[in-house]
Amino acid sequence: MLTPQGLKGKQFRITGTSYPRLGPPPKRGRRVLMLIGSLLALALIALGGVQVVDIFTGKGKHGTAQACASAHPSASAAGKPLAAPATASGSPSAGASGSPSAAGSAAPSTAPSALGSPLPAATAVPQPQTVTVNVLNATDKAGLAAKTADELKKRGFTVGKVGNAPSALQKKVPGAAELVAGQSGAGAATLLGAQVTGASTMADTRTDGSVDFVIGDAYTALLDPNAAAAALTEAMKPSPSASPLPGNC
Template identity: 80%
Template sequence: MSMLTPQGLKGKQMRITGTSYPRLGPPPRRGRRVFAVIGSVLALALIALGGVQLVNIFTGKAKHGSAQACASAHPAAGTSGKPLAAPAPGASGSPSAGASASAGASSSAGSAAASPSALGSPLPAVTAVPSPQAVTVNVLNSTDKSGLAARTADELKQRGFTVGKVGNAPSALQKKVPGSAEVVGGQSGAAAAALLGAQVAGSATMDDGRTDGSVDFVIGDGFNALLDTNAAAAALAQATKPAPSPSAAPGSC
């Protein structure tokens, strides 16, 4: 018998028998097992979702779906939607009674005899202009400053323009041009009007419906002088610069 054995007990009575042993650590918590199972399920779901998205990207299904969405958001012209309404008669582009009254004047002066509010819409923007020698311009003075049309015509002639009629503007335009100048022409003279309008700051190009390529340079009350050649060239480059087309953002229609 060992010295550690209590008195009255034999060694066999303190011997541990069998295959089970006492657990020395704390018992496992049930909550940890539940959280481990839930975390595993979520991880598998995220992996499956990522795999599906990768398959759609490489097979082009996502692109096809966005194209269909854009097609439904922007239907083709003529398939649906209301047609654009035509402008009401007399709203713009129709000459006033004052224009018809002064139509008996010379052909170049009579084309600019309409009031500024009856000249119609501004001429469209252009991206190319002719040479000054190919432009015939009529210089008309609508102010009370004498000799202004002649001096301006001489400066335009020095820049290469072909000068036609020089004189006072029709009575319907006298003191009716508050800006620096109005360049009046037709659709055929839109490029010539853009070239001529770049010669003075604050000018406006207006359409009076004429069919030839001539233009009228009507001097207004705000006119001081023509721009210098460098400033005119810069203004012309800016006026004929094509407008950049907006690029669609990725994923947008």
């Protein structure tokens, strides 16, 4: 190859065993960052491996079981069976006051009342003739208490007081009915709650087995006897307990 005039070709020849660098040399700070990132990645991989080993070897299950056992009380601490309701005396009960529990179920609820402890869950219901029921009208519909009392009497209940509800409950029962009873009247409240759709319950401090049947704004009529019997059977069914998911209490 001919060398252009005025240029000396020897000046542009590459000599020796090394080649000139085509870019800037790598910085030391970049190497340090790459080393730190590699160490962090290895640490995360090691931590994940330990957790996977714990899952497959079953470690930690014993502690979870102890936590679940402490969160749920034993069956022996459950409520005692309902005692037999007291014999109906036929005397009118005092007017009940307090805040009602949520309505919407034929089975009486067990929400606590400001007047007493909550009603226990009924394990048995008495015969209608042993239950004294006071029918009280908390609406502005005249004659509703007397009509309902006659229907309950036909079904075998012993009717006590019939009239208007106390002023504390007037126009304050949004559901179909509110059943007010004491501790010994839980079974009777369950029996009466099956006679109407949308009844709620409230506990007070009475000691007998009587029940106040307070008629609410949504009340129209009692259920058909066959429908009431079916509602009572449904209300007495034990509530199924859901099995916990693995790893959950």
